[in-house]
Amino acid sequence: MKTTINQVGQFVNQEVTIGAWIANKRSSGKIAFLQLRDGTGFIQGVVVKAEVEEDVFKFAKSITQESSVYITGKVRADERAPSGYELTITAMELIHEAVDYPITPKEHGTEFLMDHRHLWIRSKKQHAVLKIRNEIIRATYEFFNKEGFVKVDPPILTGSAPEGTSELFATKYFDEDAYLSQSGQLYMEAAAMALGRVFSFGPTFRAEKSKTRRHLIEFWMIEPEMAFVEFDENLEIQEQYVSYIAQSVLENCQLELKTLGRNQESLQKIQAPFPRITYDEALAFLHKEGFDDIEWGDDFGSPHETAIANHYDKPVFITHYPTTLKPFYMQPDSKREEVVLCADLIAPEGYGEIIGGSERINNLELLEQRLNEHQLDPKAYEWYAELRKYGSVPHSGFGLGLERTVAWMAGVEHVRETIPFPRLLNRLYP
Known part of the structure; x- marks a missing residue:
């Protein structure tokens, strides 16, 4: 047999x-x-x-x-x-018969293993990480299909950018300038106006010269967008989704988690609801913890996020960031215009932000004002602005970074091990 x-x-x-x-x-x-x-x-x-x-x-x-x-x-x-x-x-x-296989059962340096990534993925631990990645992907489709979302595929080549073009890979599209997508969000908003609740799952690219353990040049994002969904409901869907994939990994990847030596108690705690704190509350907490160098209006770095996350045993939402820190499309808080209705979901154990999301601006005049403030070409975003012209509704969405989520749930140190062939600042091979 x-x-x-x-x-x-x-x-x-x-x-x-x-x-x-x-x-x-x-x-x-x-x-x-x-x-x-x-x-x-x-x-x-x-x-x-x-x-x-x-x-x-x-x-x-x-x-x-x-x-x-x-x-x-x-x-x-x-x-x-x-x-x-x-x-x-x-x-x-x-x-x-294989002769002189280069990866032997001894210690090898990271660069050597990365040079032989096409072979390293055969090893037991790398196999386990990629199986967990696959389970998260499987559970993602299952969750959104069960919740009535429609899968939509936004373009990878775009003529504009959700967050400006400073960190995008530029290319020529015949005689026009084009960019590799850093997010499918703007297109997903258009899809939500046609199909109600949608999600995309695809590669995104950031020309960010970062070498931290949380960053890749090419990574995969899950990006849902939802018509008639406001800020609080958006957070509820996020925590239900993250809880769902965590429990799926626990249920279906026991062997892989044991192979990696993952502490499963921390994963068992990932069940909705998640704690929520505002940017102001987070700032006050950081000052109390001795981070005196950060002021209102400053963004949080990895040490700040880790300090906040260590205070909880579940992921934590940080909400209501200053408007100046966030992209042009986020809806301001009607009670306090200097902050927006957004949230970053910070994973425990030092893994940082895994989701960024917000309610989106639904007023045409305000969107045009924001485009002007961010010095973005209104012509390039004309189609996006028209979504507010023809039947605008409150709508919200978020983006989850797959590799950071895999790193967190698998308990691995660096995101380079969570994708089969990582693209890093110094690596385009193999």
């Missing part, structure tokens, strides 16, 4: 054949232990000299790391095994 590693539990005490790679091996006299992987998971295969043909045992002892093989053996339940199963091998067939 041909099967895969993640399906062997269906065949206990039966003989199966699996196509696999040799992740690692060791031998102890008359027994060889092979760590096998097939993409769906990892399992240990045991070759006992006395129970197999001599050439099978010889082959097991000599097979090289990352060689590909067909393995035939009997599935045994084993409580000590991470997956709960082990394979007693009876036959092996070589598909391809």
Whole structure:
């Protein structure tokens, strides 16, 4: 019976054949232990000299790391095994012999591993991170489909930018200037006026010369936009969504979380509702904690966000930032014009902002005023302004950064490990 590693539990005490790679091996006299992987998971295969043909045992002892093989053996339940199963091998067939595989079971430097990212993703921990990424993506589609959202794909090449063009990659679109998208939000607002509740999921690009553990040049964003949804309801949808994906990871990625040594207690606490504090309250808290260098109107940096997040055991919303700190499209608070109806969701454990969102301006005159204040070309945003001209309604949205969310839920230090092939300030290879 041909099967895969993640399906062997269906065949206990039966003989199966699996196509696999040799992740690692060791031998102890008359027994060889092979760590096998097939993409769906990892399992240990045991070759006992006395129970197999001599050439099978010889082959097991000599097979090289990352060689590909067909393995035939009997599935045994084993409580000590991470997956709960082990394979007693009876036959092996070589598909391809790997020679001098560069990533050995010893310590390698980060740059070496990044140069060999195309191979590093085969390792157990990187495999676990990418499986958790996949689960977050799966749960994202499930959540928004269940909640009646429509998936819409905004363009990647744009002629304007939601937050100005200073950190965008410019290109030529025949005889026009164009940019790689830093957000699909403006287009998603248009889609919301047609379809009610929409979400996008796609790549975004920031030409930001940052080397922190939270930044990538190319990353993926989930961006919902909702007609007839005001500020408070927007926050409720965000916390329900984040709670949903966290519980999905807990339910469906137990093996991966254990492989990564992730503290699951902190993930279990990610259930709505989340605490909310205003920018003013956050500023007062920071002053109390000894951050005397920050004043009203200053943006929060990583140390500030971490200090605030450490005060809670769930993600925390920081709301009502000064208007001057935020993009042109955010709706001001009617009771206090110098702040906007926005919120950043800060993850615990030092992972920083994972969501930025707001109620959007729905008044044409105010939007035109903001475009002028931000020195943005009104012609480039004419189509966007027309959304306020023809049946404007209150509407809100947010954007969640996938890689930061994966880093947080998987408990990994740097976002470069949360995407298969990261694009960093100094890296466009492989």
